[in-house]
Amino acid sequence: MNGKSETPNVAIIGRPNVGKSELFNRLIGRKIAIVHDQPGVTRDRLSAICTRGPRPFMLWDTGGVGGAGASELVAQAHRAAEDALHESDVLLFVVDAKQGLSPIDLELARLLRKSQKPIVLVINKIDDPKHENLAADFASLGFDNAVSISAAHGRGMSELLDAISALLPATASEIENRPSTIENRLSIAIIGRPNVGKSSLINSITRSERAIVSELPGTTRDAIDISYERDGQQFLFIDTAGIRRRGKPKSSA
Incomplete structure (x- = not known):
């Protein structure tokens, strides 16, 4: 993500184990990122063109921000995630509805606001409509654009793609053609x-x-x-x- 491509960049940001890689695979339509219950599995920034929505964009899956550990690998993963944050046109802030709002989520929310980038709050792991009440826990974050999804089951993907498309830079219309x-x-x-x-x-x-x-x-x-x-x-x-x-x-x- 170095500005050489005209394709808009969309980065998936969130603390470890909220379902970022599963969401990445779901949006791309094929398995690229490793999905595992253990936090910290994704170390590299993964990228692929997403063409499922109204407008194509480059999707980035970053390593979890805010995870524990002091090794150089962890430090590099965090720097890569921060680079993705600063270089993207739209940010997908993924949270875990089942685990609820965490201190790391609050810190990430403050960090993302400072970027002044368009943000979609993606409330993941709402596998059934009857669990929509879990999304209320994140209202205090104050983001205007919020979508409830289940990356594991594909729920809410159309709504999420529409939300992303609405925030992409106007110049992306050239890519569509x-x-x-x-x-x-x-x-x-x-x-x-x-x-x-x-x-x-x-x-x-x-x-x-x-x-x-x-x-x-x-x-x-x-x-x-x-x-x-x-x-x-x-x-x-x-x-x-x-x-x-x-x-x-x-x-x-």
Whole structure:
């Protein structure tokens, strides 16, 4: 997300384990991000073009903001999420209706307001209309645009896409009439064993810290789709997890 592409950017922001990756997969229409009950699974910024709504946009799934931990990986994930916040045109602030309002949610709300970006409060995990009363817990956050959804079951997706479309920059209308830009995109997969510098190569080409880089093998957990535009040509770099013969990286995350 470095300003080179004309496609509007929409970032999913929220504390760990509120369903950001599940929402990302639901909006994109295919499984790209790993979904797990354990907080902190998403470390890298994942991106993909969403064409399901009235207008296409680049969707970003960030690592959870506000999670515990002091390692460099966690710090990089937080910086990547903050970069997404500042570089996006629209922010999707995801909260967990079942867990209710948390102190981290309150802190994130203050941070997001300072960005002065259009925000949609996405109240996730309302799996049944009879649970709509759970959304009232978040009214105190004071956001004008709020949508109740269930990313797991697909509930509320049409309403969410309409809310996003209404907030996209006016210049995005030019993208709507250029489907060939996406169709002619050049896809490039970066393949290699763990820790040979695949993520560093991606970051060097795109001139941004989109993939988390560490000396620890197995840092890249997802196959990351990273869109990039140069001289009018759209590229899709696929940063794959390292190919292994045996064993798994040891991790408590």
